[in-house]
Amino acid sequence: MYYCRYSSPLGNLLIAGAEDVVVYCLWEDTIDERMMATWEEDKSEKSTALTETCRQLTEYFAGTRKVFRLPLRLNGTPFQRLTWLGLQQIPYGETLSYADLAKLTGRPKAVRAIGNANHHNPLMLIIPCHRVIASNGEIGGYAGGTARKAWLLEKEKLNK
Known part of the structure; x- marks a missing residue:
C-alpha cells in the first residue's frame, strides 16, 4: 500500500x-x-x-468541493460499512445525530454501535463522520479531536 x-x-x-x-x-x-x-x-x-x-x-x-468523488475500498464489518455509507448521505454543511444516523441505516436501536463505527471510520473527511453530533445538539466526540470537528463544521456551515 x-x-x-x-x-x-x-x-x-x-x-x-x-x-x-x-x-x-x-x-x-x-x-x-x-x-x-x-x-x-x-x-x-x-x-x-x-x-x-x-x-x-x-x-x-x-470551500469549492462539497462532495468527494474518489474510488474507495471500505475495509470493515458489514455494520461498519453500512454506517460509513450512511455518513456519505449527510449533505455538506449539515449534521445528523447519532440516533438519526441509526434510523437512516435501518438500525434505530443501534445508536452506540453507530457511534463506535463512526469512531473507526478509516476515511476521515472523505466519509464525513464529523457531521454526526449528539441528539442534544452538543458536538459529541471525534477521533481527530473535537477542536478539529468544530472547525470543520463551522467551515462547512460558512461555505454552504
Missing part, C-alpha cells in the same frame, strides 16, 4: 491506498505507527488515487 501526507489547515493527513483506490485518510497524529509498517511512501506518485485525493482535499479546504 502506498501513502502520502497532505498538509491541511488542521494538521497532516495520511492518505493510503493502492494505485487506483483510497483505503485510509486519517489525521497523522491519530495513527498507530505499526499500522504503517508495510506502507511505502508514494514519492514518485504511482498512485493516481492518492494524487486525486490530495487535489480534492485542496478544493474541500478552499
Whole structure:
C-alpha cells in the first residue's frame, strides 16, 4: 500500500491506498505507527488515487468541493460499512445525530454501535463522520479531536 501526507489547515493527513483506490485518510497524529509498517511512501506518485485525493482535499479546504468523488475500498464489518455509507448521505454543511444516523441505516436501536463505527471510520473527511453530533445538539466526540470537528463544521456551515 502506498501513502502520502497532505498538509491541511488542521494538521497532516495520511492518505493510503493502492494505485487506483483510497483505503485510509486519517489525521497523522491519530495513527498507530505499526499500522504503517508495510506502507511505502508514494514519492514518485504511482498512485493516481492518492494524487486525486490530495487535489480534492485542496478544493474541500478552499470551500469549492462539497462532495468527494474518489474510488474507495471500505475495509470493515458489514455494520461498519453500512454506517460509513450512511455518513456519505449527510449533505455538506449539515449534521445528523447519532440516533438519526441509526434510523437512516435501518438500525434505530443501534445508536452506540453507530457511534463506535463512526469512531473507526478509516476515511476521515472523505466519509464525513464529523457531521454526526449528539441528539442534544452538543458536538459529541471525534477521533481527530473535537477542536478539529468544530472547525470543520463551522467551515462547512460558512461555505454552504
